[in-house]
Amino acid sequence: MKPRTLTTQLEKAIENREKKVIFLWGARQTGKSTILKFLFQKYGGSFFNFENLDDQRLFTPSLKNLEANIALKEGDKKGRCVFIDEIQKYPESTQSIKLLTDETDHIVIATGSSEMRAKTNQFDTLAGRYREYVLFPLSPDEIVNFAKEKAPRESFLTDLMIYGGYPGVALATNKIEELKNITxxxxxxxxxxxxxxxxxxxxxxxxxxxxxxxxxxxxxxxxxxxxxxxxxxxxxxxxxxxxxxxxxxxxxxxxxxxxxxxxxxxxxxxxxxxxxxxxxxxxxxxxxxxxxxxxxxxxxxxxxxxxxxxxxxxxxxxxxxxxxxxxxxxxxxxxxxxxxxxxxxxxxxxxxxxxxxxxxxxxxxxx
Structure with a gap:
C-alpha cells in the first residue's frame, strides 16, 4: 500500500486501545478501503464488507450469534479487531457494535462515506465509545509516493492544482477521463x-x-x-x-x-x-x-x-x-x-x- 499520513494514526489508535470503535470517514475514492485492508492484513481479526448483504445479515444484534459470525469471518491471522468496510450501507449495525464494545474486548474499525455519515444520526448512539478520523484526498507529501517516476516537488504541486489528489487519478494513465468519471x-x-x-x-x-x-x-x-x-x-x-x-x-x-x-x-x-x-x-x-x-x-x-x-x-x-x-x-x-x-x-x-x-x-x- 502507498503510505498515507492517517495510517500511522490509525495504527496508534488500535494499539493504544483508547477507544473501542474507530471510524474512518471520507469522500468516495479517497482510499479508505485500501487503508482498511492494509490494517486487516497487519492486525488480523475478522473482515465484513457491508456492500455484501450476507455480511450485513451476519452482523446480527445477538451477542452469541455475533461472536460466532465474527469467528466465521476471521482471516488467516486471528485477532480481536473487527474490520467493517462501507458501514454506511448498514447503519443499523450500530446496535451490534454497541454490544461488542460493552460486552467484549473487540475493537471495531469501520470505514464509511461522508455522504451517509452526514445524513444519518445512527452512529451518534455510540457516543463516548468511538473516535472519528477523516480521510482527505492526497496531500503534497502523499502524492509523491504515488508517482511512477521521480520528479521535483514543484511538479507534484502542479499536478495537485490541475488534477487534484484522488489516488485513482494519481495512478491513472488518462487522468482527465478518470477525474470526469469520479466527478x-x-x-x-x-x-x-x-x-x-x-x-x-x-x-x-x-x-x-x-x-x-x-x-x-x-x-x-x-x-x-x-x-x-x-x-x-x-x-x-x-x-x-x-x-x-x-x-x-x-x-x-x-x-x-x-x-x-x-x-x-x-x-x-x-x-x-x-x-x-x-x-x-x-x-x-x-x-x-x-x-x-x-x-x-x-x-x-x-x-x-x-x-x-x-x-x-x-x-x-x-x-x-x-x-x-x-x-x-x-x-x-x-x-x-x-x-x-x-x-x-x-x-x-x-x-x-x-x-x-x-x-x-x-x-x-x-x-
Whole structure:
C-alpha cells in the first residue's frame, strides 16, 4: 500500500486501545478501503464488507450469534479487531457494535462515506465509545509516493492544482477521463441518489458556478437568481455539498468593531481536480488566469487537512474590511488558546495587510 499520513494514526489508535470503535470517514475514492485492508492484513481479526448483504445479515444484534459470525469471518491471522468496510450501507449495525464494545474486548474499525455519515444520526448512539478520523484526498507529501517516476516537488504541486489528489487519478494513465468519471459517478450521482434530490442539472450548475468562484465570497441570493430557483433550495444544496466534503466554506473572522463581513463565507473545493473537471479546464498552470484562486484553494484546504490530521482544534477564518480599501487577510489560523496567525496567500508573493486591532500575533506570506 502507498503510505498515507492517517495510517500511522490509525495504527496508534488500535494499539493504544483508547477507544473501542474507530471510524474512518471520507469522500468516495479517497482510499479508505485500501487503508482498511492494509490494517486487516497487519492486525488480523475478522473482515465484513457491508456492500455484501450476507455480511450485513451476519452482523446480527445477538451477542452469541455475533461472536460466532465474527469467528466465521476471521482471516488467516486471528485477532480481536473487527474490520467493517462501507458501514454506511448498514447503519443499523450500530446496535451490534454497541454490544461488542460493552460486552467484549473487540475493537471495531469501520470505514464509511461522508455522504451517509452526514445524513444519518445512527452512529451518534455510540457516543463516548468511538473516535472519528477523516480521510482527505492526497496531500503534497502523499502524492509523491504515488508517482511512477521521480520528479521535483514543484511538479507534484502542479499536478495537485490541475488534477487534484484522488489516488485513482494519481495512478491513472488518462487522468482527465478518470477525474470526469469520479466527478459524475462518485461525487454528483451519489449525493443526488442518497439525498433523493430531484434536479441533477441544478446540482451540476450550482457546482459549476461555485467552481468559478473559489476563493470568493458567496452570495446565496445571487446564486438562486442565476439558477432560477429559491434561496432555500440553494441553502439546502450548499449544506449537503459542504457536509459531504465536496466544498468547504471559510468563515469570516468577526471583530468587535464590526468592520468585517459578518455572514458571507468564502468557498473552496476539497479537491481541485473535481473543481477543474466541473469547468472542463485542465490547462497548464502558467497560462491560467485563475492561478491565484487555485493556489489559495490548495493552501486553505491544506490547512484544513492539518486541523483534522493533527487533531489540533485550530479554527480557520478570513478577514475583510467593509468599505474603504477593503483590505483582507486570506487566512487566519486561531489556536484553542486564542493565538492567531495571519497568512497572505499569493503564488508569486505579495504584501501583507496588518490589522493590529485583531490581536494577530504573527503574519506570514505563503507563496
Amino acid at each position: 459524475q459517478n462518485s461525487v454528483v450521482k451519489d449525493i443526488v441518489d442518497i439525498y433523493e434530490l430531484k434536479n441533477i442539472d441544478l446540482v451540476y450548475n450550482l457546482l459549476r458556478l461555485l467552481a468559478m468562484q473559489i476563493g470568493n465570497l458567496i452570495n446565496v441570493s445571487e446564486l438562486a437568481s442565476s439558477l432560477n430557483t429559491t434561496k432555500i433550495t440553494i441553502d439546502n444544496y450548499l449544506t449537503i455539498l459542504s457536509k459531504n466534503r465536496v466544498i468547504y466554506f471559510l468563515e469570516p473572522f468577526r471583530s468587535n468593531k464590526r468592520r468585517a463581513y459578518l455572514s458571507r463565507k468564502k468557498v473552496y473545493f476539497l479537491d481541485l481536480g473535481i473543481r477543474n473537471a466541473l469547468i472542463d479546464d485542465f490547462r497548464p498552470i502558467d497560462v491560467r488566469q485563475d492561478l491565484g484562486a487555485i493556489f489559495e484553494n490548495l493552501i486553505t484546504i491544506g490547512s484544513l487537512r492539518k486541523v483534522f490530521y493533527q487533531r489540533n482544534n485550530n479554527r480557520l477564518y478570513y478577514y475583510r474590511e467593509i468599505g474603504g480599501a477593503q483590505k483582507e487577510i486570506d487566512l487566519i489560523i486561531e489556536t484553542p488558546e486564542g493565538k492567531k496567525t495571519g497568512h497572505e496567500i499569493k503564488f508569486n508573493g505579495g504584501k501583507i495587510n496588518k490589522f493590529p486591532e485583531l490581536g494577530i500575533g504573527g503574519y506570514k506570506v505563503v507563496s
